[in-house]
Amino acid sequence: MFEKIKEVIHSPSKALEFFLGKDVISQSVPFEELSDYEKWWKEEGEKISESVDRARTPWLKMYDETGKRVDEIQYPSEYWRMLYEGYKRGIIDRVFDKGSIKPFYLIEYIVTFFDAGLGCPYTVSLSTALSVFKYGSDDIRNEILPLMRRKDERVWQGATWMTEIKGGSDLGYSVETTAEEKDGVWILNGEKYFASNVGAEVAVVAARPKSAPQNVKGLALFLIKKYKKDGSLNYFVRRLKNKVGTRSVPTGEVEMKNSSAYLLGKREWGIYEILDVLNSSRLANIFGSVAVIQRAISLALKFASQRFAFGKNVIDHILARKQFEDKVNEFVKCFKMGYDCVSLYNEVFREVPPFSDKFNLFRLMSHIAKYCTAEMAIQTSKWAMEMFGGLGILEEFPVERLFRESIILSIWEGTPHRQMLDGLEVMVKKQSHKLLFDYIREKNKNNEFAVQKVSEIQKFTEDFLSKDENFQERNVETLFKKLSELWEI
């Protein structure tokens, strides 16, 4: 496998072609357009991306010269060119044009290979557009979707703001933003502590309607626009965060002060809609992590192929070669896992609560995949730094940045604890593991060894789930590692 992957490791579009084939890709995005986008990155995008990272945090311009509050995010003009390039290539529009989410994840794979942080604005825009598409009234859908599907600088970007200062994992406890209906309009008051793609024209926000219970069932999902009808700001950016990585997306703190909002979907669906918003972004995290793994191996391979030590190039030493082979095997496993999630999500992404068994299967698979791929992206980029030796620590080589970019991957869209506990819940409550085993068995039905391995993992899982809750929670990581072996066969 190492020899085959070596041929495609430096090119994200070639890797996609290797795994999926040109014809399958072209059903979603013409393959030539993907390779053309990669060419753009190599010729222009990479330099812009590097300068954005080096420039560190963008600035927040809060007031204009007349004293009016404007809250504009100030990046160099090249940043906007880099950002709009993805919209121009239809990263959001194609999803609705084709009625398929696959174009998004294929284009995003190219983006993330070159700039993991820039994947975020597109991801949260997709999550917002899907929420509008699924849960918005006809009026909202007709107004907002065409703006979000624009393929030029006038595109409306989205954002997904749930987390508040008291925490992101337990939203039922931590969300203090209130929502109150007055004369048919919802009014939001509160603060969001981690607001990525801050400055977006429209955002989906978790808030608690007044008199709703102080738990997760009391939450509802709202849509807010950046500007009110009179042109004044509808939300305010208090400050931008200094971050070690992902500087290609501005993350800020947002204040809502009597902000007008639209309720999305049904009030009682709130938490299910909020978790649904996370599905598309969790998947972007998964597939983006695979691209980061590829990039890390690519950087390490280029370096080790010319670095000379003990009489030969580093790559030709037995131990180094073995490590490359292991990393490539992990990459292949993560790609298979990630693309299975993309395919399955494509079948269920239109669903609204109550969700089908297949939807719950997607949830389980994506919790396993998020847990594994994010960790592997971090480990592989750390290993790539080691491959560079001391040079890996220096800011002048790209591997240092890749590591900084990768460490967020296990936090965004839910920490590893959350992935494991949510995955456990869907197994216990919905029995989704049974469908998972059927799914993998069906894919490998002509492989006797694989079918036997699935049965072994199924037996392990059923024994595990027959134990008491305390045992399950303490040992769930062992179960997750075991389940991830389903993609090694």
Ligand SMILES: Cc1cc2nc3c(=O)[nH]c(=O)nc-3n(C[C@H](O)[C@H](O)[C@H](O)COP(=O)(O)OP(=O)(O)OC[C@H]3O[C@@H](n4cnc5c(N)ncnc54)[C@H](O)[C@@H]3O)c2cc1C
């Ligand atoms: C750069 C950046 C951008 C972000 N952008 C956004 C955004 O746009 N929108 C948004 O909504 N959020 C955003 N976030 C927030 C992110 O989603 C949260 O950081 C994440 O969900 C974790 O929440 P927390 O940081 O509050 O940690 P906490 O929820 O406080 O958790 C702290 C630790 O406790 C662990 N823990 C919690 N519960 C359990 C349990 N039951 N068992 C075991 N361990 C547990 C967690 O796994 C974690 O390790 C962003 C974060 C960062 C860093």
